[in-house]
Amino acid sequence: MTDKSALEAVVPPRPVQWGVILVWVLVLGLLAVVGLGLIRTQQGNIGVGARAPDFQLTTFSGSTVDMADLGGKVVVVNFWASWCIPCEQEAVELETAHQQFKDQGVVFLGVNYVDTESEALAYLDRFGITYDNGPDLGTRISQAFRIRGVPETYIVGRDGRLAHVKIGPYESLSEIQTAVNASMEE
């Protein structure tokens, strides 16, 4: 009889402690869920150079705008809300820029974030906004862009990648023009 077998004869093998294993699995699972949540919240906005998320926007007039159909164009995606005071600061300038660039292959889209339709339509009417606007149904578009608030504007280049990101309102029309022109040249 070898030493090992002698030892096994004296000391019985320890039973598998399923309870302890289950506890560890639960604890690690809980930590994984919390960790994934933290990573998502800490990610921040998608940055310049990243591929722009594909989305469909159902406008207030009922038509659907699909990003996939806008390939090869520069797309200005502006997130706004009627309750957002800083959004008012850039509303007229965005419409003016839309009028200037609409014949140059630049599409302006307004994504209405966490708002009520009646207030949103009143806002569009007040500032004379004519480019396509629609609600962010289920906040899916804002989640795809990982926005942190409104206003935020993302300019998608012809190659489908983000060419410009503006957090907060544009200060002037020239700032919008500069950003759009730079995105068109890329």
Added chain:
Amino acid sequence: MQRSLKVYLVLMAIAAPVLIASAAVQPPPPSDDEVNAIAHQLYCPVCENVPLDVCPTQACAQWRATIRDKLAQGWSEAQIKDYFVEQYGERVLATPPARGLNWLVYVLPPAAFLAGAFVLYRAFRSGGQNSEPLVPTAPDADGDPYVARLEEELRRRS
């Protein structure tokens, strides 16, 4: 003069039942309590961790107005909550629906509690079996040669 009075009385006699009936059919406008009962179950994504019924922002005031409008239109609580989920996503709900990954919210806490109770039970049980006696016992003569020798010596002398 008398003729116009008669016409007026006839018109009133015709119109009165209609007015009374319409007043009886018209439901009362939703009260603040009714609005807040639903608003309390919703969270505005803009104001984190603040229920809609006590949220002071303009966005939340608009949402409460929407709830009031929907209630006035005869919508049920479930219909209104579905509408908000469709518009703003499931994260507006104070209680997430038990499907998909949301199940973890309902399963993990009680499972962790039960697992903790099991671990405590095991710890107490094994601790009770292995615990040392609090009162020291007399030394075992069989195990200690000096004690055995001492006892032998005492027996011889007694």
